[in-house]
Amino acid sequence: MPRHIACLSFDFDTWSGFASRGLTTPTPISRGEFGVIGAGRILDLLGSRGIRSSWYVPGVVIETYPQACERIVASGHEIGHHGWSHVPPANLPPDREAEEFGRAVETIRRLTGHGPVGYRSPAWDISDRTIDLVLQHGCRYDSSMMGHDCEPYFARRGDKVAADQPLQFGETTDLVEIPISWSLDDHPHFEFMRTKEFLMPGLANAGGVLENWIEDFEYMRRITEWGMLVYTFHPYVIGRGHRMLILEKLIDALGEMDAVFMTLDEVQQEFRARSSATSG
Structure with missing residues (x-):
């Protein structure tokens, strides 16, 4: 029987993403803080539809807004690891990456009573x-890579990559990769950002973006018997009025296509069960 899964995921970064880019003056910080307002609106919408989702929260945000994060947990949503700060791991020295990773795990443990099952960088x-850190800390899945669009896979480590040589594949691990895509992320579509180094125009027409998001799910239904798509939202982005309306319309449209709404943790469990049944 066909089964097509929609994962609604939320990167609750608030001000931390701006601070990691050196934007620490009052206006960008306040722009991020709007995410707390947006998070409340999102939780109200999800609660009205009975949908559970996955939230990825940096440790600094958990400690800044404990009540907002406690509401996410109390509403039955998954809390995933999203770093201690919002600095990408690729930009951290090894000892700093390890220290921040462990610090965030303990922050999530204090919030939820257990360590995170999933990681998103x-x-x-x-x-x-x-990947080694994710496995060492007991996580069962990662959601940071893009090797597929509608099917999880087991992540590799130790690839050898050089611009002038064929790719040498590393070891396949037991870590489930639940892939993501910039096209299914609200931030590049909607957020206007300008610094001395770059310009992100954003501010796309919401109706056109919604059409893309719906049609990706429609295509997945056409080509797969079992598949999943991960939508990624940021409360300070999707929480604005006209974008909240398209989030509501997206949920309705997916429901009309018989989407099954699941957390990423639930997806990795189902994928493992399917993989075991196939290999057995």
């Missing part, structure tokens, strides 16, 4: 050490 840029 800030800015989706892991180092060649990250």
Whole structure:
């Protein structure tokens, strides 16, 4: 019987993503803080539809807004590891990456009563050490890579990559990779950002973005018997009025296509069960 899964995931970064880029003046910080307002709106919407989702929260955000994070947990949503700061692991020295990773695990443990099952790297840029850290700390899945669009797979470590040589594949691990995509992320579509180094135009028409998001799910239904898509949202982005409306419309449209809404933890469990049944 066909089964098609939609994962609604939320990167609750608030101000931490701006601070990691050196944007620490009052205006960008307040822009990130709007995420707390957005998170409340999102939780109200998800609660009204009976949908559980996955939230990835940096440790600094958990400690800054404990009540907002406690509400996420109390509402039955998954809390995943999203670093201590929002600095991408690929930009951290080894000892700093390890220290921040462990610190965030303990922060999540204090919030939820247990360690995280899943990890998502800030800015989706892991180092060649990250997979080892994820496994060492007992996580069962990662959601930072893009090797497929609608099917999980087991992540590799130790690839050898050079621009002028064929790729040498590393070891396949027991870590389930639940792939993501920038096209299914609200941030590049909607957020206007300008610094001395770059310009991100953002501010796309919401209706066009919604059409893309729906049609990706429609295509998955056409080509797979079992598949999943991960949508990634940021409360300070999707929490704005017209974007909350398209989130509501997306949920309705997916429901009309018989989508099964699941957390990423539930997806990795189902994928493992399917993989065991196939290999057995």
